[in-house]
Amino acid sequence: MSDRNENADDDLENGVLDSAGSIDTTGIGIVDGSTAQVDVALPVLHDEDDDYVDDVAEGEAIDADAFEEASRALAAGEAAGDVVDVEPEPAPDPAPARVPAEPAATETTAVAIPHERVRPRTSEVPLHSRRLGDFEADRETSDLLTADRLLDPARVVRPEPEGPFQHFLYTISGHRINLGDGKRARARKDLDRRIAAPLHGGAKFVPVLSRKGGVGKTTVTTLLGMALADARDDRVIAMDANPDRGTLSERVGRSSGKTVRDLVRSADRIRGFNDISAIVARDETRLDVLASDSDPHVSEAFSDDDYRRVAEIAAHYYSVVLTDTGTGIVHSVMGATLEAADQLIIVAGLSVDEARLASETLTWLESNGFAEQVRGAIVVLNTSRPGAQLVRASELEAHFTTRVRAVVRVPYDAHIAAGSAVSFRDLQPETRQAARELAATVVEGLRALNPVA
Incomplete structure (x- = not known):
């Protein structure tokens, strides 16, 4: 240096x-x-x-x-x-x-x-993500705090039992003796669970068909819709697609003043369920009804394309869409109705000619590409007249059982025969039970289409 x-x-x-x-x-x-x-x-x-x-x-x-x-x-x-x-x-x-x-x-x-x-070098500290159980085996997570584990069974208050004898014993014992529900109450609650079972795979379309007028097609649609809406938590709508002025909305008793034609005109302006609510009518069971036009000349213009457009809107806001079709199976809307159908319901009256027409309807459907839908269909034997019937209902039931999945009988009810608005609570217990059995059978068929893995 x-x-x-x-x-x-x-x-x-x-x-x-x-x-x-x-x-x-x-x-x-x-x-x-x-x-x-x-x-x-x-x-x-x-x-x-x-x-x-x-x-x-x-x-x-x-x-x-x-x-x-x-x-x-x-x-x-x-x-x-x-x-x-x-x-x-x-x-x-x-x-x-x-x-x-x-x-x-x-x-x-x-x-x-x-x-x-x-x-300059920087030191990097590796970061690791661990579950709690990976390094603290003796500690429990919050998901282990379940009601079955924490609640004392001896102190849990059971619901008040239903049934005359069960309720009487529960009352006089000071709520200390609870035998549970009676047989009828258990059967009713079990039927409620069957109807309220969840549906998967989008909206389900269920048309109600008949080849003869006056057999109770609109009545069956009304009873089925009310039974479904009364027991289910999701939305159910019944659509009147009769091109000859249907009467489905008159069975509800609450009219919105709007028809299916109003929904077709405003289809492009539908932005939410509130827009649908302004058009449909709703009864006490929460069943929504979309009425047909009162003018036959206007309703005749309701075509397959109109039905598809209405069905597409309904599928966005409802889980079950019932369709009250017109008389016959070759009218202007039937093609689109059958294309969208997930479950078919055929209505037959308790007479020889009505029974034959119902059976011929099944044959026509099988011959026109709907054989699979026929095998999963339901035939409803509707009693529209009082008194003893000349036709043996058991023989009709045996015949249709060989062709479809299920047969349901609906008894005569004076409340329905009056032709006025139907109140589900005012029906005879037998009629209400038949409607609920029909609803449970429909839900079971729809659930079979999309079984849960």
Whole structure:
């Protein structure tokens, strides 16, 4: 080092300054067969700076290992003579910073500069995601705090039993003896569960068909819709698609003044269920009814395309869509109705000609590509006249059982025969039970279409 200082004039020719000038920036010469000028920005040290420490002071030698490492890095980029900024690596064990001594005016420290930019190394802490049970096996999670585990069975209050004898014993014992529900109550609740069973796979379409007028097609649609809506939590709608002015809305007794034609006209403006509610009528069981037009000339214009458009809207807001079709099976809307059908219901009266027409309807459907729907269909034997029937219902039931999945009988009810609005609560118990059995049978058939894995 002293030899170089004694020949300061020669060093100037090689580009080495005779004085550092300042501690911030120092010009350093590099001799490799040619001369290059490199500006090095060294960090300014402060008393509070503990990250970087420069211990090279006057009279001290440069660390040999650091010099060798820098020389190797420089050799890799030897051809370049660019000016680079060097950020020194932090010392492994930082020592308190101190202000270096003022360098002598005639002494210059030469260091080799690596070509690549050097950045401080940062330590990375690996992050791991663990379940609680992975490292704390003796601790339980909140999902283990179930009612079956925490509640004392001896202290849990059971619901009040239904049934004359069960309720009487429960009352006189001061609520200490609870035998549970009676046989009828258990059967009713079991039927409720069957009707209220969840449906999967989107809206289900159930058309009600007949080839002869006056057999009770609209009545069956009304009873089925009320039984479904009364027991289910989702939405049920009955649509009157009769092109000859249907009377389905008159069976509800609550009219909105709107018809299916209004829904077709405003189809592009439907944005939510509130828009549908302004058009449909709703009865006490929460059954929604979409009425047909009262003018036969207008209703005749209700076509397959109109039905598809209405069905598409209804499928967005309802789980079950019942369709009260017109008389016959070849009218203007029947094609689209059968295409969308998930479950068919055929209504037959208790007479010879009505029974034959119902059986011929099944034959026509089988011959026109609906054989599978026929095998899963339901035939409803509707008693529309009082008194004893000449036709033996058991023989009709035996015949249709060979062709369809189920047969349900609906007894005569004077409340329905009056032709006025139907109140589900005012029906005879036998009629209400038959409607609920029909509803449970329909739901079971619909659930079979999309079984839950």
